Amino acid sequence: MSNFAYLAVLAFCFIGTLWLEFVFRTHVYRRMLRLLLTLVPVVIIFCLWDLYAIGAGHWTFDLSQVTGLFVVGNLPLDEVLFFIVIPCCAILTLEAVRAVRGWPVGDGLPDPPAGGSS
């Protein structure tokens, strides 16, 4: 097994949603401040959860399938990247759905006339 197995899954998720930015014009990565302000609390909260779960023994990692790099304590780098990549995927999905349907999201933008919405 490769030390990059976990990273490969994350790369699959990242690349699998990156095209939305260009084809759906989601403009998420062009709003980096808003993205960072969203990611920071999420990463902190879920890393704390992860650290507790690892400490309590809820789950373990196959050290032959993760990078072997740890951020704090027993928290693998792979897990921290997970809490960055997956939220990006979620935001891209939301913005792609909005781009197509024009449904209101509640973030203060005037609701656009729905493009192709029935």
Add this chain to the structure above:
Amino acid sequence: MTYTQLAVLGVLAVVAVDLVVLRTRLLTRRVFWVSYAIIVFFQLVSNAILTGLRIVRYNGDFIVGTSTPDVGPPPFLGDGRIAFAPFEDLLFGFALVLLTLSLWVFWGRVGIQRLPAAGPPRFLPPRNGDGEPSA
């Protein structure tokens, strides 16, 4: 606390964030549920790889099902698992996604980088009066 208990608490806490704390009310919006339906499908796929290959292994003391076996994948379905992963992961993922999207919407609502707005997609004609907004 067990993973099961924490996952339920996590969902309840994030629901409170969306409805009461940040008042983004994504749970009441069609755009959220359609997005989540797409996200959860791909969560099941990628999480199936992480758990089926036993990259992440679970201790049966803290989940409804039993521990990830020492050899071979856990059950695909049953024993508290869905697509190899403990069903608790669905709660964990829901909390992760809802907290993320609630914060994203919240920052937009307080005026941080509403623009450039999303869309229109390349495969659809521009909307009425939809000049590319010059942030």
